[in-house]
Amino acid sequence: MxxxxxxxxxxxxxxxxxxxxxxxxxxxxxxxxxxxxxxxxxxxxxxxVPSDEHSWIEQMGGSRTFRNLRTAIRQFYRDHYPLNEAARNWGDLNPGAGWVSRMCVExxxxxxxxxxxxxxxxxxxxxxxxxxxxxxxxxxxxxxxxxxxxxxxxxxxxxxxxxxxxxxxxxxxxxxxxxxxxxxTGFESQAQTGEPSAPSQAQPQNQQAVSICFAIDHVDGDQTIDKPENYDYWRSVQPDFWGGPLIGFKAPHPRTLEITERSFTPNPDDDPLLVDADQRRNAGDANLWTFRRIAARRNFVPGAYESDICLVNWPMIDYFEAPIIDCTEDEYEYRLKQAAELSYSVFYWLQTEAPRVDGGQGFPGLRLRGDVTGTEHGLAMAPYIRESxxxxxxxTIVEQDLSYAVRGEAGAVHYRDSVGTGMYRIDLHPSTGGDNYIDVPSCPFEIPLGxxxxxxxxxxxxxxxxxxxxxxxxxxxxxxxxxxxxxxxxxxxxxxxxxxxxTPHAVQADDRQLEDFQGLLHREGVEIRWPEIRGY
Incomplete structure (x- = not known):
């Protein structure tokens, strides 16, 4: 070795x-x-997965190097992609004009x-x-x-x-x-954490869904793949809380849990400059095509792209039949294979059965874009892992440290040893224990060194x-x-x-060393406090 x-x-x-x-x-x-x-x-x-982020990420609530990464990604498009003039002059360029993020990119x-x-x-x-x-x-x-x-x-x-x-x-x-x-692993009990949303008993095998995403576009001709081996099984799966089959446009709304029917319209020819990717105002998932679109053809010179490119990371590809943490290697590989089969089945359903606005069924012109995700099999190279x-x-950071329902206008807990900031709603996808979405409003929070x-x-x-x-x-x-x-x-x-x-523990425990290290973070552009914010 x-x-x-x-x-x-x-x-x-x-x-x-x-x-x-x-x-x-x-x-x-x-x-x-x-x-x-x-x-x-x-x-x-x-x-x-396009960058999931809070509404102020361009100005604050993240480190300087993360914002530099965003700037460099946009500059790469300006240097190497055939952007049209409007897109090239768009300061906060969103190449995909997706609604989930201000920066949806290939x-x-x-x-x-x-x-x-x-x-x-x-x-x-x-x-x-x-x-x-x-x-x-x-x-x-x-x-x-x-x-x-x-x-x-x-x-x-x-x-x-x-x-x-x-x-x-x-x-x-x-x-x-x-x-x-x-x-x-999994869910701690309320007795362990005191969290309002925790169950009465610990559930270590109750873990968030894993998803295997994929990119698609839509062109002329029949691109239909062979029917996946387990398609009939996945087509029949219908969780109690889903409101219909897992593979379909009906699913619980993550925040309200009301059954919501989404639409799907390839290449709607919308104006990318009118997309307002701010989750506070619009979740953006009404039309799944534009939700996580990563290339909007109208951002580029005519003819550069045959079609928009859409990233599929939708509720229907969430694999929550079994956990992938602390299982055997064979179980791990088998469950990821099942997750991939679910994703292929969703794609096949889109090609053959998905309802269209004209009353027809299926979009046979959809193509898997494995060239975009770097694979021959057409799906993403790696599974999207939500929980570790x-x-x-x-x-240990607990719900009551940052839940808006608990903290209100006081904001999230301030940690003496803060080493960073962040913001996002507490967004839990359906889990292997049979839970529906859990969505808890939160306050802008800090990251404690401890x-x-x-x-x-x-x-x-x-x-x-x-x-x-x-x-x-x-x-x-x-x-x-x-x-x-x-x-x-x-x-x-x-x-x-x-x-x-x-040692790291000494830095956290000793006020002098902690202050010195936090000073280093400040010089490196790592924000450790939010400014005073009200009305979030």
């Missing part, structure tokens, strides 16, 4: 992992970054930007980027992680990565069981969904800008501890 060593090892190359790597590299440290899939960038790239673009940011460090020999590798074992030295063994996903070859600090940026918290770190293992942390600290590990830090949230608060701490913020802080913290010969 090949051995790699560095100051900081980052296992997982999603948004949090990339942010952690860049932060550590800016701090002068040598880094090994590994990733399970061929693309870095996680939610925004291999999982093909996943290859943020991938290109993040790779460009990392490339100089690779050339300088300060960054080793290894993919596609999955962690399979860890070596401990007391309360420290000494090394991680990873296996190549195709060849099966193994490597060993050792470092003074190890950051878990995997999507499911893979290092936690490998290192014997205490963690939680979560560390038993020094600080939530990044495992209770009994001194050199292991999380860089994403593995922080000390609950099942409920994970629903608003799991989004793109928050994951980036967490990863950036993890990278800066590891480097800071190496520079000052201290």
């Amino acid at each position: 090949k051995d790699y060593s560095a100051d900081i090892a980052i296992i997982g190359g999603g948004l949090g992992g990339v942010a952690a790597a860049l932060a550590a590299l800016r701090s002068g440290r040598k880094v090994v970054l590994t990733e399970e899939y061929d693309w870095i960038g996680g939610q925004m790239t291999s999982q093909a 996943p290859r673009v943020p991938l290109a930007v993040m790779e460009a940011w990392l490339t100089p460090y690779i050339g300088a020999g300060r960054l080793k980027l290894l993919k596609p590798y999955k962690p399979v074992a860890a070596e401990m030295d007391g309360d420290r992680v000494r090394a991680v063994t990873l296996r190549h996903k195709q060849s099966g070859d193994k490597i060993v990565v050792s470092a003074r600090y190890v950051i878990d940026a995997t999507e499911l918290g893979d290092l936690l069981p490998l290192t014997g770190t205490e963690y939680v 293992r979560r560390i038993k942390a020094v600080t 939530a990044l600290l495992p209770r009994e590990r001194s050199n292991l830090l999380p860089a994403g969904k593995t922080i000390g949230t609950t099942h409920i608060t994970n629903g608003c701490y799991r989004l793109h800008p928050v994951e980036w913020n967490i990863g950036e802080v993890a990278g800066l913290l590891a480097a800071y501890c190496l520079d000052t010969e201290t």
